[in-house]
Amino acid sequence: MQCVRKVTEDLYWVGANDKRLALFENIHPIPRGTSYNSYVLLDEKNVLFDTADWSVCRQFIENVEYVLADRTLDYMVINHMEPDHGASIEEILLRYPKVKIICTAKATMMMNQFGFPVKNIQEVKEGDTMSFGKHEVTFVAAPMVHWPEAMVTFDTTAGVLFSADAFGSFGSLDGKLFADEVNFDRDWIDDARRYYTNIVGKYGPQVQKLLKKAGGLDIKYICPLHGPVWRKDIGYFLEKYDKWSKYEPEEQGxxxxxxxxxxxxxxxxxxxxxxxxxxxxxxxxxxxxxxxxxxxxxxxxxxxxxxxxxxxxxxxxxxxxxxxxxxxxxxxxxxxxxxxxxxxxxxxxxxxxxxxxxxxxxxxxxxxxxxxxxxxxxxxxxxxxxxxxxxxxxxxxx
Incomplete structure (x- = not known):
């Protein structure tokens, strides 16, 4: 059965949660589990943003099929090729063989390294744009946040930033998709900090570059690949990322x-x-x-x-x-x-x-x-x- 949530008028979360996984990247304890976020945009051309880990592939596929219903899948945007987000690419290709993949050149290289039978690819770079109908997107390079092939995609029509591994967090969503549906500062900030510092922390200068690029965008939603979606108080989380990536302490203590x-x-x-x-x-x-x-x-x-x-x-x-x-x-x-x-x-x-x-x-x-x-x-x-x-x-x- 499907388990989806609506993000905006045309955008749906089709990810899944894993509460059985004990170690993220087989090293970091995650007692509250984790989410693998993926999104489907319904437009004149239908678009899937990233896939999900193999452990939740069945739920992910059911979610995608439910949202698409009798529609075809035209594009699959790969913002990040790490296996917890890219493992199900081949499953999508098997079900939607005409789908065109949008990604960076380095992501193409990595898909070949992982053995995916990818042929129908459109490589994009910093500043490239595409229209899917009503929605227009621009692609922003985000190398080493935290892999070299990473990019983020900004939907200029709806103000949605698909932020790859940036702005993520450990923790299963448990139905609560949006950060304003939880007490984030009480229940989530420690997991978000531990996620950032251990996964992305080494690459503070690269995160600073991405933050400067984001500062020029009219962001209304942040859709990360792990953790809650942001639609309110976005400045609160951007400020945290700014401090962490500058290696400035949050508190005197x-x-x-x-x-x-x-x-x-x-x-x-x-x-x-x-x-x-x-x-x-x-x-x-x-x-x-x-x-x-x-x-x-x-x-x-x-x-x-x-x-x-x-x-x-x-x-x-x-x-x-x-x-x-x-x-x-x-x-x-x-x-x-x-x-x-x-x-x-x-x-x-x-x-x-x-x-x-x-x-x-x-x-x-x-x-x-x-x-x-x-x-x-x-x-x-x-x-x-x-x-x-x-x-x-x-x-x-x-």
Whole structure:
């Protein structure tokens, strides 16, 4: 049975939700599942915008067939060739063999790489336009947001931006297609941030270019390939993307991330959090990196202005899960943060200096001078040092 929703007078959402998938891209936990969004435009020429993941192909095909009814499918626009959106291309070709594919030259290359029997292709580039009847669209290149073949399509007639993987979010829609049908700031923003920072975060400069292009468009709807469709308060989400892609923190606050073996470094993290709260800084997120997936840590690192990284020394190195977190920060281009560093060691503490070296390789990262060392366990001196570190963090916010 079909499960569709009307977006505008002529546009229908024909995607599907997957609540069984545990890991997005087989790496990021998605406890609320995900949506795969696809759209059909009914006009003199009928158009399908992107397809869906193989896991939801049956529902997707039923939705497309229901909306088209006895109409033919004239065009299929491929904004993004990643398999969670392109896997069902061949199924569409089998059912609608006369459909013409509209995509970039790089997308054609990738379809051939994935083994799709594509022949009827119209390649487009930045600034090209097409008319489907009442609706006219323009194509905007979006390379490395977050694949090199990506583009977005703007329906100039209805003000609809088909934004590919930009402006998406983790999470199953559960019937609520539009962002204004949920409390987005309460229930969705964390998933949207974690989606952006881990999937697209490395490519901030490319996202900035796309935002500048979008600024010249009269956007009334944003139709992403994951997550809710935007038709109200679009500026709210554009502002988030602007901050994230400039690597500017959303909030003044502190992410405390600790790697502890026997509880002493963990105690230091809790004492630091307590000291910060006593001094008036209560906007704190505290995580044990050993039992927190790194995608959550990355999301919080993008959110807050400050970090405190506390790690034991392990085999004369940084504790492996902390090392992984720091490497992910670097890989995703995180920058412009103030960081306090605490190390622990029983005979050769080195984690602190090694963490500082890693942070030094990133852009505009400030390591506070109050880097401190715990020798095995806490004492009165380290307690006072944690108080000094808390004071230093708060002073740096001024």
């Amino acid at each position: 502190v992410l405390i991330a600790y790697a502890s073996m026997y509880g002493n470094t963990e105690s230091a993290a809790h004492i630091l959090a307590t000291k910060l709260c006593e001094k008036g800084m209560t906007n704190i997120a505290l995580y044990d990196v050993s039992c927190t997936h790194v995608s959550y840590l990355i999301s919080e690192a993008f959110k807050y202005s400050h970090m405190a990284l506390l790690s034991v020394t392990y085999n004369l190195k940084i504790f492996p899960v902390m090392q992984n977190f720091i490497e992910d920060m670097a890989a995703l281009n995180l920058q412009k943060r103030v960081v306090g560093v605490v190390e622990n060691g029983s005979w050769a503490p080195q984690a602190g200096s090694l963490i500082a070296e890693e942070l030094d390789k990133m852009k505009e990262m400030t390591v506070l001078n109050e880097q401190m060392t715990i020798l095995s366990s806490l004492n009165d001196a380290t307690y006072d040092q944690l108080d000094d570190l808390a004071e230093s963090i708060i002073e740096s916010m001024k």
